[in-house]
Amino acid sequence: xxxxxxxxxxxxxxxxxxxxIGGWPAARSFAGVDVESTPATNAKLDDILNETQAHYSATRxxxxxxxxxxxxxxxxxxxxxxxxxxxxPGRMRWDFAAPEQETIVSDGTTVFxxxxxxxxxxxxxxxxxxxxxxxxxxxxGIGDLRADFNVSIPGQAPNDGLVYLLLAPKGGGSNAIVGLxxxxxxxxxxxxxxxAGDLTSLTFSNFDTNPTLADSLxxxxxxxxxxxxxxxxxxx
Numbered sequence: 001x002x003x004x005x006x007x008x009x010x011x012x013x014x015x016x017x018x019x020x021i022g023g024w025p026a027a028r029s030f031a032g033v034d035v036e037s038t039p040a041t042n043a044k045l046d047d048i049l050n051e052t053q054a055h056y057s058a059t060r061x062x063x064x065x066x067x068x069x070x071x072x073x074x075x076x077x078x079x080x081x082x083x084x085x086x087x088x089p090g091r092m093r094w095d096f097a098a099p100e101q102e103t104i105v106s107d108g109t110t111v112f113x114x115x116x117x118x119x120x121x122x123x124x125x126x127x128x129x130x131x132x133x134x135x136x137x138x139x140x141g142i143g144d145l146r147a148d149f150n151v152s153i154p155g156q157a158p159n160d161g162l163v164y165l166l167l168a169p170k171g172g173g174s175n176a177i178v179g180l181x182x183x184x185x186x187x188x189x190x191x192x193x194x195x196a197g198d199l200t201s202l203t204f205s206n207f208d209t210n211p212t213l214a215d216s217l218x219x220x221x222x223x224x225x226x227x228x229x230x231x232x233x234x235x236x
Contacts, residue, residue, distance in 0.1 A: 045153065048163055048180075053145050055185035061087040061213050062186075064204045066094075073197045084204075090126060091218040105220040112220040121222055124231040162188050184209075 063085045070078045082096040090108035103114045106126060113122040145151055150168040154177060157164040162179035179189030186209070190202045222228065 045151065048153075048165065049145050049151060051182075051185050052165075052180060056143070056145075058210075059088075060210050061085075063208045063211055063213070064186075065206045067203045067205075069201045069203075071199045085213055085217050087213045087218065093217050103220075105218060107218050107220070112222075114220070114223070114226070116223075118227070119223065119225065120227045120229060121220075122229045122231065164189075 063083065066082060066084050068078075068080045068082075070080075072078075078100075080096055080100050082094060084095075085093040090106060092104075092106040094102070094104040096102040101116050103112075103116075105112045105114075109126055111124045111126060113124070114120070145167075148170055150170060152166045152168075154164050154166050157179075160179070161182070163182050164177060164179050167176045167178065177191040178187055179191075180186070181188045184207065186204070186207045188204055190200075190204075192200055
């Protein structure tokens with residue numbers, strides 16, 4: 001059976017590392033955000049980075065609801081929703097609600113993507129998804145914004161009360177735009193594209209910071225009879 005193409009959400013399975021697999025569209029702006037940065041005072045950017053880094057360092061785990069909106073070139077837009085769980089180092093779980101159910105689990109080493117409609121599991125090593133050392137560091141919970149990224153403020157952003165940052169990995173890889181809640185410094189929005197040109201905007205709500213999350217959330221049991229597809233680099 002031919003595996004489904006990974007959705008952008010697989011990239012977001014390591015979203016806290018602020019990675020984007022793929023590139024930006026040709027346009028200067030998308031999803032209401034100008035991808036060209038605007039000059040900002042060092043003091044303003046320093047304040048934002050200080051608050052964001054402190055929050056990231058203090059966050060050991062979280063859970064949140066999410067809404068995923070995908071715009072495909074020449075295709076119909078899609079909207080899905082669900083719940084995400086994260087725990088350092090590198091453990092994540094995405095549960096998509098009906099009608100397009102999907103489960104994506106990272107145990108810190110392997111990402112399992114399960115489509116119940118196809119009864120198919122795609123196994124991908126985390127190392128096969130991560131494209132830069134800075135992304136690896138953030139996934140493992142030891143990242144440093146100043147050391148790992150060139151950070152700037154987008155030239156134009158929605159008037160939605162969020163603080164937007166454009167992150168360009170110093171170690172290579174594509175940029176990401178993140179929207180942060182200035183009251184809590186939680187990640188409220190993530191914007192990215194993939195190699196096929198699909199644009200994904202994820203919005204997060206109902207954050208619970210540093211909850212106790214059971215180990216079982218990040219262990220994936222392969223359903224009986226499912227078709228298993230191993231990506232390059234997976235254990236045989």
